[in-house]
Amino acid sequence: MALFLWRKYCMKYKMYTLVDITETGERKGPNKLAVGQQTNWDTLIQVIGLRANPEPGSVTQKEELITDLKFGNSYKGKHKYWIFEFVMPEGSTSISALKDDFNFIPFISGLTETFTSDIDIFITKDSKTCNVIFETID
Numbered sequence: 449m450a451l452f453l454w455r456k457y458c459m460k461y462k463m464y465t466l467v468d469i470t471e472t473g474e475r476k477g478p479n480k481l482a483v484g485q486q487t488n489w490d491t492l493i494q495v496i497g498l499r500a501n502p503e504p505g506s507v508t509q510k511e512e513l514i515t516d517l518k519f520g521n522s523y524k525g526k527h528k529y530w531i532f533e534f535v536m537p538e539g540s541t542s543i544s545a546l547k548d549d550f551n552f553i554p555f556i557s558g559l560t561e562t563f564t565s566d567i568d569i570f571i572t573k574d575s576k577t578c579n580v581i582f583e584t585i586d
Contacts (some may be wrong), residue, residue: 460533460584463582464530466573499549504532506532506533507533514526
């Protein structure tokens with residue numbers, strides 16, 4: 449019952465990113481791909497957690513045309529992207545706050561992502577190079 453009441457006062461969010469945020473559980477060791485992916489995942493959770501503790505939901509990966517998504521206009525064609533759904537306490541954050549928090553946060557590149565960037569940072573506020581999008585879920 450308490451969990452139901454808590455969820456009643458929560459907001460659901462969806463994050464789309466061209467950055468590989470695969471959760472692997474590998475934090476050290478010889479598998480540099482898995483360690484880099486986990487590092488990006490950890491960064492994601494830590495940045496979202498600046499305002500409140502997120503309740504992680506699903507993470508899905510797709511590879512398809514990104515024309516209908518609102519990534520930067522320098523990214524064309526078919527790309528891999530990740531969708532992360534999470535829940536936050538109502539009033540703890542907003543789309544604007546998430547964009548502010550993520551803009552210019554570094555990430556590990558050269559994993560399984562298909563886009564390239566001049567600098568390895570999450571970008572939320574540039575119409576040309578935006579690699580992270582947030583939206584609310586009803």
